[in-house]
Amino acid sequence: MSSKSHESNIFSDEHSTLKEELNKKIKEQKVIVDELSNLRKNRKVYIQQRNSNIFFLADRSQTLGTCKKDLDYMKKELQDL
Template sequence: MSARNLDNSEDVSERSALKEEMNTKVKEQKIIVDELSNLKKNKKVYIQQRNSNIFFLADRNQTLSSCRKDLDYMKKELQDL
């Protein structure tokens, strides 16, 4: 096999692995959105600070909106691959 074919096959396998990872993240985000959508109105929602084990009380509607935006962004990124 030539070096060009090896590079191409490595690129394809990297792209495939990236798509699988993105698919997994999209599925996780869908579950998060569904869980937040099905919460009762009086339930509390906490968000975790990045790079920390500290959670803060958050507004459910804002959190749901943010998660939906993240999901839309992830879906767009996956389609672009």
């Protein structure tokens, strides 16, 4: 196998692994958006503090908006691959 084709295969494998991982994250994000969308208005929502096991009370509609933006960003990132 030539060096160029070997490099090409490695790039292709990394590219497909990256796509698979991004697809998995998109599916998870869709579940989060659906769950938040179907909550009653008076339900409490907590968000996890980064790099911690601490959760804080959050506004449901703001959290939903942030999650939708994250989902849109992930979808755009997948299209760019």
